[in-house]
Amino acid sequence: MSTPESTELANLASIFEDLQFVLKCCEELVARLGRPGRGETPDDVVSHSLWTAALVAYVRCFSIGKKRGGLNEQDLKETGLQGEVLEWHKMLCRMRDHLTASSVNPRERFVIGAAQDAEGRANGIAIVSTPLPPVEELAVRQTGRLAMELTSLVDRRMGERQRAVFESARGMSARLLNSLPQVRLDAAEEVRADETPG
Secondary structure (H helix, E strand, O other): OOOHHHHHHHHHHHHHHHHHHHHHHHHHHHHHHOOOOOOOOOOOHHHHHHHHHHHHHHHHOOOOOOOOOOOOHHHHHHOOOOOOHHHHHHHHHHHHHHHOOOOOOOOEEEEEEEEEOOOOOEEEEEEEEEEOOOOOHHHHHHHHHHHHHHHHHHHHHHHHHHHHHHHHHHOOOHHHHHHOOOOOOOOOOOOOOOOOOO
């Protein structure tokens, strides 16, 4: 179907999936960071990768482009979360921008210096790096909570749009429905399909 309602529903479904991905990344991170004796180290590739992926997916939910409209700051207020929610959201956006910057290496800062001998003359070159700090569990938990509340908000909107799309489909003749392009639903695909939304 290609109606304003179906386009909006597809857009919401895309945002919902991104938020689900953020939640899964945060859950995995909390599990990793909470393992006894495991501890997060600055060079923990998996934790940094999960955190970066979560930030990219989270910020994408607020992107407005040709293919989809995104969430906005008003949606953050509608979650009902207390505290500095907007400030946290903006900080997550800045972190995503820093981690995905194409002009710099966001993972480490490098300083080049000269090593000196006892007389003060240069006798070598030193390359010193400052790695990113470890992923913090509190930041992961707060981000996961925000993603969970936004997921609930998007889910409610999807239900409303699904009812509107169903009403639109119900108003179509069998001939018109049969003329629409067919979509294959394989067993491997996850489909949210309610024949009679209520």
